[in-house]
Amino acid sequence: MSQHIKELTKGIFKENPTFIIMLGMCPTLAVTTQVVNAIGMGGGVLFVLLFSNIFISLLKNVIPNSVRIPCYVVVIASFVTILQMVFHAYIPSLYEALGVYLPLIVVNCIILGRAEAFANKNGVLDSALDAIGMGIGFTLALTLIAAIREAFGAGTITLFRIGGWDGVIKVPFFYNWPIRVMTLAAGALLLMGYLKAFFNWNTSRKARKAAKAEEVKA
């Protein structure tokens, strides 16, 4: 049981697809101008990743090895098409906001990467757990980036519209004096650089601590 839990949790922190493995960067930076878009994109990727991992894991003995990449792409593209139709029908505002980046989930390296590295070697349950973990890790990373960018760049946190509440939280100070560059392309790249540096520092600090503990024990 514990190993199944490990497949689930590794994607969230230890092998976070955005900050540690650095895959699927283009939607990460392009749609994170508003928190609601980031959550929508994360949910979409989670859906496609989950179903493509399950199907590829089921089909792994049927697909000939030499044509496996085109087969994976077709499976992924089918689920992306389903996702596009669902978004178009039920959440048209999100469909408009994500625009061309919604069909681009097909070429998101995370999904093909997990299919190639995990789903075609492991069973259905492990593949599904791996997909959920990776999807949640991706969603959390996107939400973090979007929250920072929106709070500093526009002074708001836009969430879902519920009933009478329009879903916008105003951030004091930054609402009146926003740092506009954070919502633009340049701010996204700069923020990503600093966040990656922070995660590098964090990993190396942990490694140093572990080494020191080993030394004390010896």
Added chain:
Amino acid sequence: MRIIAILLTYIFINNFILVKFMGLCPFIGVSKNSESAIGMGLAVSFVAGTASAVCWCVYYGLLVPFGLEYLQTIAFILVIAALVQLVEMVLRKMSPSLYKALGIFLPLITTNCAVLGIAIINIDEAYNLLESFTAGIAAGLGFTMAIILMSNIREKLELKPVRRSFKGVPIAFVSAGLMALAFMAFDNSLLANLHLA
């Protein structure tokens, strides 16, 4: 006139990497030295131009007459995958030297957002065949320009003292951010001033 406007739009104003973030994975991954950056850039330009034209033909020649527009995503990614394979085979037969230079980059291009992105944008913007082809080439050239600039910056950065946690990818992102700041100077007023818009 429209062709020049499209060229300027996709090379400078909507640069695929620095403004639209498409093709960021190879931009960070393959920009360590300038030779491979040039190879990757040329391969992307070539495939993006061809794929734009072929996808346009597939969309208006096959999907629209049969009312199958919803299959756009699946059809385009298959066309691109097949095209990349075809280009690889043709290059290997016709020009072994070019194949040697571009060969290792071609399989990577199937999953490059820039190629699928420009094919979809062409349909969204309702470009005609020639405009689609131009947009594809221009997107590729914009990508090439950005990746060559980036590789030169990174070659210089190798020799500079950089804090340990910033080494490699983080400093590359920060430099790309500064490049993007510079590219903010290009906007639609460029087209207006040149009387192209």
